[in-house]
Structure formats: structure tokens, C-alpha cells
Amino acid sequence: MPSIAEALLGPIGRKTLSALRDIHDASKLINATFYWTFVSPFKGKPLRVRASVSEIVKTGYNSVPIVAVISLFVGIILALQSAYQLKRLGALIYVANLVGVSIIRELGPILTAIIVAGRSGSAFAAEIGSMKAAEEVDALISMGINPVRFLVVPKLIALMLMVPALTVIADAIGLFGGFLLSVTALEIHPYNYFQQTINALLVKDVFTGLVKAWAFGVVITIVGAYQGFKVEGGAEEVGLRTTASVVTSIFLVIVFDLFFTALFYYFT
Amino acid sequence: MDKAIDVKDLVTHYGEREILKKISFSIPRGKTTVILGGSGCGKSTLLKHLIGLLKPTRGNILINRKDIVSMNEDALNDIRKRMGILFQGAALLNSMTLMDNVALPLREHTELEDSTIQIMVRMKLDLVGLSGFEGFYPSQLSGGMKKRAGLARAMALDPEFLFFDEPSAGLDPVTAAGLDELILKLRNVFKMTIVVVTHELPSVFMIADYVIMLDLGEVIFSGTLDELRVSGNPRIKMFLDRRPEAETYSPEDYFRFIAGD
Numbered sequence A: 001m002p003s004i005a006e007a008l009l010g011p012i013g014r015k016t017l018s019a020l021r022d023i024h025d026a027s028k029l030i031n032a033t034f035y036w037t038f039v040s041p042f043k044g045k046p047l048r049v050r051a052s053v054s055e056i057v058k059t060g061y062n063s064v065p066i067v068a069v070i071s072l073f074v075g076i077i078l079a080l081q082s083a084y085q086l087k088r089l090g091a092l093i094y095v096a097n098l099v100g101v102s103i104i105r106e107l108g109p110i111l112t113a114i115i116v117a118g119r120s121g122s123a124f125a126a127e128i129g130s131m132k133a134a135e136e137v138d139a140l141i142s143m144g145i146n147p148v149r150f151l152v153v154p155k156l157i158a159l160m161l162m163v164p165a166l167t168v169i170a171d172a173i174g175l176f177g178g179f180l181l182s183v184t185a186l187e188i189h190p191y192n193y194f195q196q197t198i199n200a201l202l203v204k205d206v207f208t209g210l211v212k213a214w215a216f217g218v219v220i221t222i223v224g225a226y227q228g229f230k231v232e233g234g235a236e237e238v239g240l241r242t243t244a245s246v247v248t249s250i251f252l253v254i255v256f257d258l259f260f261t262a263l264f265y266y267f268t
Numbered sequence B: 001m002d003k004a005i006d007v008k009d010l011v012t013h014y015g016e017r018e019i020l021k022k023i024s025f026s027i028p029r030g031k032t033t034v035i036l037g038g039s040g041c042g043k044s045t046l047l048k049h050l051i052g053l054l055k056p057t058r059g060n061i062l063i064n065r066k067d068i069v070s071m072n073e074d075a076l077n078d079i080r081k082r083m084g085i086l087f088q089g090a091a092l093l094n095s096m097t098l099m100d101n102v103a104l105p106l107r108e109h110t111e112l113e114d115s116t117i118q119i120m121v122r123m124k125l126d127l128v129g130l131s132g133f134e135g136f137y138p139s140q141l142s143g144g145m146k147k148r149a150g151l152a153r154a155m156a157l158d159p160e161f162l163f164f165d166e167p168s169a170g171l172d173p174v175t176a177a178g179l180d181e182l183i184l185k186l187r188n189v190f191k192m193t194i195v196v197v198t199h200e201l202p203s204v205f206m207i208a209d210y211v212i213m214l215d216l217g218e219v220i221f222s223g224t225l226d227e228l229r230v231s232g233n234p235r236i237k238m239f240l241d242r243r244p245e246a247e248t249y250s251p252e253d254y255f256r257f258i259a260g261d
Helices: A004-043 A049-059 A061-089 A092-133 A136-142 A147-184 A190-200 A203-230 A235-267 B043-050 B073-080 B098-109 B114-127 B143-154 B173-190 B201-207 B225-229 B234-240 B251-259
Strands: B003-014 B017-028 B032-037 B058-063 B083-086 B161-165 B193-198 B210-215 B218-224
Touching: A004 A147, A004 A203, A049 A061, A049 A092, A049 A147, A061 A092, A061 A147, A092 A136, A092 A147, A092 A190, A092 A203, A092 A235, A136 A147, A136 B083, A147 A190, A147 A203, A203 A235, B003 B043, B003 B193, B017 B043, B017 B193, B017 B210, B017 B218, B032 B043, B032 B173, B032 B201, B043 B058, B043 B161, B043 B193, B083 B143, B098 B114, B098 B143, B114 B143, B143 B173, B173 B193, B173 B201, B193 B201, B210 B225, B210 B234, B218 B225, B218 B234, B225 B234
Parallel strands: B032 B193, B032 B210, B083 B161, B161 B193
Antiparallel strands: B003 B017, B003 B058, B210 B218
């Protein structure tokens, strides 16, 4: 019979041990991924350029329509919501400031990251997971091919480039959405709106947004790959891991967003 | 006997459960060795150890007199380049054509021109009877063709060692016999050291030169095919005569088992 202390403390211990194991496995993957991306190319093991380009097309180019539509709508929504308050103060022109700052500093990067996590992060987990289930990962290892180098590095390169690139597109189209609504429904003069936006924004706003986007790309790749490599069994587990990868990467994207926002608030 | 692979006191666990219980055996060079055993006897686990996919709890595995258990990843990769493995489900990369699949080890480990690689791939595919299928994706092939394509990939670097994990699993008898034929041909023509893990008796008698039999994580037999046939061990006789395992519980034990104490 387990004692009361064992029944109370046992689950905590087991949870802690499994969490520690997860952290250990994840840090090994992060280590290997960064080694094969940034160190090994200088040791005569070139990056897989063609695979990276194909990942760039899948994760970046193919996401442009959905990113464009969502950021256009969010730009319009933001302009409407801010006008709702500012109208009462007779400060409608500040819609430009609000839309500009919130899109560039916050919503552009995070919306893009959430779309990419849903589209590409889940695809990474499903692809690697089903390869794991079909012994394809074992086959790679047994051919002397490192699976992290072969599978994860092209995805990391793609997302490190594409999340910032998609963020730029989201920023531009989001601003355009706000502009569109303001010059039509709110009857702000286009030139005034344009000037107001330019005055409200600083280069560092754009820059910090892109730094965040880069970090989100790294987070999404690592989480997707980690969940994929965790698959041991069959198809059912691939599904579970894919779901887990989306939930975890959105959660971590928001945690990192909080971290970077706080960092930039105090140090720029 | 010239030993290609020498396993010494190998112990391995899955979690708490002991899978292989301090087993030792050798695999002769240039012969076809079959590792035989019932389901769950640890033979697939053993194969994963031989190709360096799993690390044992204790023990040594010497390949060409070098211990792969204590090797680092780079040295292990050098050994792996001299091994070809045909996995149970062939494990071809589904996102690539047969050409790219078979070319993969060549592109990763050699500096050859792409035109040379293409010729070599066609030769390998022809060897396994798949010429003309270069542009097909694995999903467009039947199970037997996938296995043969997997074999072509395993042979891409002209390995010294060729490992087969249940080559006839999931194949009809005719296709399975065709694959056995191919294994015989490879041994005769290329003098490779071939290790086959299986439980299919007909193919054992067709291809094996040397047999290692595992039961419940222990080696119960190792020797030639003729020695296997005349062996007096009741477990081996049971396996060869395809007799089911005797009821192991008494009614009282069974009652205790279902009552849960």
C-alpha cells in the first residue's frame, strides 16, 4: 500500500521528472539544430540549398494570400475600433497612430507567427512524425545522414527568413487596410493620414517587430520538429503531436512576445 | 571461422524490462546469417543494435573487430556507410522519386557527378528488377516493389554488410520467394555478409548458411542449417514443426491472474 506521503508527492515527482526529460530532449534538439545550421557549414558540410528553397516556397510564398487577407481585415478592424473611441474626443486623426503602432510593433509579427504556426509548424510535426512512424528517420540515420541536418535545418532557414518577410507584408497590408477604411468611411484626407502614420512610427518599431518575427520563426520550427521526433507509435500519435505542436508553438510565441516587448520597452 | 560481427554479453532494456539477456554470438563473413525467432523474442531490437540505432545497456558489438558501442557518432557513420539496411516497410522517403531515394546516399557521401550518379542508380534499380521506375514515387509502387527499391537504396554504396528486417513480411509467397532469390544472388555474386531477421521458415531453409535462434531474449541455437535440422532442443523442434506453445497456466493460476493478485 502506498503511504499518504507517496500518494501526495509521487505525482509531483513524476511530473517533474518527465518535464526535466522534455527540457533535456528539447535542448539537445536546439543544440543540434543550431550546430548544423550555423557551425557545420563552415566545417565543409554544406547546407541543403534546394531543400531550403522548397521549404521557403511551402512556408513563405504559399502563405502570402492568407497573411495578406487576414492582415487587411485586421487593419480595417483596428481602424474601426479605434475610431469608435477617438470620434468622441474629436481626435479621429489619431486613428493613424493607433493603427500604425499596433500593427507594426505587435499585430503584424504575432498574426504572422500564429498563421505560420498553424500552417507550417503543424506540417513540420506531421511530416517528421509520419517519417518517424514509417522508420524513415531510422533509415536516414542508418545511411549516415543526420536527420536534424536533413529535415530540420532547411525548415529553420526557411522560417528564419520567411516569418520576417511575411511580417513585412502583413505590416504593409495591415497599414493599407487602416488607410482604406480611414479615407473612405472616416473621411480622413489621404495625405494627412499618410503623414500622421509616418510621424507616429520610428525605424526601431519596424526593426523590433522583425526581431520578434525572427525569434517566432525559430520557436515554431523547433516546436514542430521536437513534437515530430517525439512520435514513437503510429498514425494516431502523429495527430496528437501535430495538435500539440500548434498549441505549444502559439503559447511559446506569446511568451516570447511578452519577453521581447518588455525587453524593448525598457532597453530601446 | 572469419568473424565479421561479434556480439559479446549484450544486455538491453526497454524501460525496466530486460529484452536481451546477456547474449553472445558471431556472424561469419561472406555468408548469409539468419536470426530466427518468434515474435517478441528481441530479434528486431537486436538488429537495431547491430546497425547502431540503439545503444545497449551493457556488452560489446564488434564489427570488423571495432566496438561500435563505444564509438562516437562520426566513427559510427563511417561504419554505417559500409552497411545497407532494408527496413521492414522499406522506409523509402515518400517525398522523393525512386531515383532520388536511391541516389541519396551517393549524393550525401560521394563527390560524384550527377550524371554518374544517375547511371549508378539505374544499374542498382536494374539489379533489383525495377528498371524504368526511376520517376515513380514510393506511394505508386506495390509492397514488393517498395522492398526491392529499398534494397536498391541499401546497395547504393556497395556495402560490405547487408541487413534485412523481416524481408518477406506482408508479401505474398511468390513475391517473397522472388526476394529470397535476390538475396541468394547478392551473396553469390557480391560475396556480401548478409544478416536476415525473420520468422518465415521457408525462406530460412532457402537462404540461410548460418542460423542464430533467439528465444525470450536468449540465444538458444547458433550453427549451420544442417545442425539446426538435427537439433534436439524442444523449443527449436516446436518452432520448426510449427507447434503452438503449450498452455502455461494451471486453472488456479489463471483464476489468480484474472482476479488480479
